[in-house]
Amino acid sequence: MTDSHKPTDAHKPTDAHKPTDAHKPTEAPELTIRDLTVRFAGVTALDGVGFTVRPGTVHALVGPNGAGKSTCFNVLSGVVRASDGSVRLGRRELTGLPPHRIAALGVARTFQNLALSPRLDVADNLMLGRHRLTRTGIAAAGLRLPSARQEEARHRARVREIAEFVGIADHLATPCGLLPYGVRKRVELARALCLEPRVLLLDEPAAGMNGTERHALTGTLRAARTSLGLSILLVEHDMGLVGRIADEVTVLDFGRRIATGTPAQIRRDPAVVRAYLGVSERRAG
Ligand SMILES: Nc1ncnc2c1ncn2[C@@H]1O[C@H](COP(=O)(O)OP(=O)(O)OP(=O)(O)O)[C@@H](O)[C@H]1O
Numbered sequence: 001m002t003d004s005h006k007p008t009d010a011h012k013p014t015d016a017h018k019p020t021d022a023h024k025p026t027e028a029p030e031l032t033i034r035d036l037t038v039r040f041a042g043v044t045a046l047d048g049v050g051f052t053v054r055p056g057t058v059h060a061l062v063g064p065n066g067a068g069k070s071t072c073f074n075v076l077s078g079v080v081r082a083s084d085g086s087v088r089l090g091r092r093e094l095t096g097l098p099p100h101r102i103a104a105l106g107v108a109r110t111f112q113n114l115a116l117s118p119r120l121d122v123a124d125n126l127m128l129g130r131h132r133l134t135r136t137g138i139a140a141a142g143l144r145l146p147s148a149r150q151e152e153a154r155h156r157a158r159v160r161e162i163a164e165f166v167g168i169a170d171h172l173a174t175p176c177g178l179l180p181y182g183v184r185k186r187v188e189l190a191r192a193l194c195l196e197p198r199v200l201l202l203d204e205p206a207a208g209m210n211g212t213e214r215h216a217l218t219g220t221l222r223a224a225r226t227s228l229g230l231s232i233l234l235v236e237h238d239m240g241l242v243g244r245i246a247d248e249v250t251v252l253d254f255g256r257r258i259a260t261g262t263p264a265q266i267r268r269d270p271a272v273v274r275a276y277l278g279v280s281e282r283r284a285g
């Protein structure tokens with residue numbers, strides 16, 4: 001393990017993330033998913049799924065492989081169109097909106113497979129995450145007008161704050177492609193936070209991380225919820241992590257919702273136990 005892998009104090013949320021007046025946490029609106037159905041040719045990936053992510057909570061979406069978790073995220077972020085049903089952020093209907101409009105309403109996501117530009121350094125990848133917040137026109141930026149320079153400096157300062165919050169400030173000048181996997185996962189999280197979201201959708205943020213990195217991530221996500229006032233919808237296979245961080249859990253199996261409850265309720269729900277047992281039986285067979 002090199003120094004760059006080692007979690008340092010930088011992982012611990014510092015004062016740097018404390019919301020300033022410009023970044024006051026706003027109460028996240030409720031995210032309500034109702035009767036969501038997605039059909040691909042021959043496959044019903046989601047079948048009448050409904051659940052609610054309450055403001056300022058962490059809601060985990062779990063289930064065996066192919067249960068429909070990523071498809072659900074793809075609908076929430078506008079990448080995939082629902083065949084039926086609705087997704088509302090507060091009173092706003094999100095289904096049918098393109099991804100950039102959904103992002104502009106404050107819904108940010110990370111992908112199951114990393115989606116960073118490997119040649120750009122971390123700072124520039126994070127600046128891309130702030131794109132929707134950029135006011136200066138392209139012409140002013142191109143001409144390097146003072147207003148554009150000031151705005152860029154403000155964004156760069158906020159990028160540094162967020163990088164410190166997520167524990168990647170030491171890597172700001174490193175091209176993403178050169179970073180170890182666990183650090184890149186945190187860069188993805190930081191990029192989503194750079195959008196100043198009200199709702200954060202995280203698809204397997206701890207996948208491929210070691211125990212120490214998972215522990216650090218848990219702390220960061222808790223702090224994000226508390227100090228930034230975010231709601232978080234989290235897809236995660238690590239049930240230990242889900243139990244430590246989630247307020248509520250929704251379980252999908254074969255595209256259907258089979259349970260919603262607290263982590264403790266979910267662990268003893270017979271339908272959930274059967275679904276996961278079914279997986280181990282399928283694997284054993
Ligand atoms: N673009 C697509 N075209 C056709 N079928 C798809 C498409 N995307 C997903 N599916 C199918 O929909 C179902 C749900 O897939 P999805 O990726 O949402 O599952 P998941 O719960 O995220 O699984 P994993 O835990 O493996 O990531 C699967 O049967 C999958 O093969």
Ligand SMILES: [Mg+2]
Pocket residue numbers: 069070071112
């Ligand atoms: Mg998936």
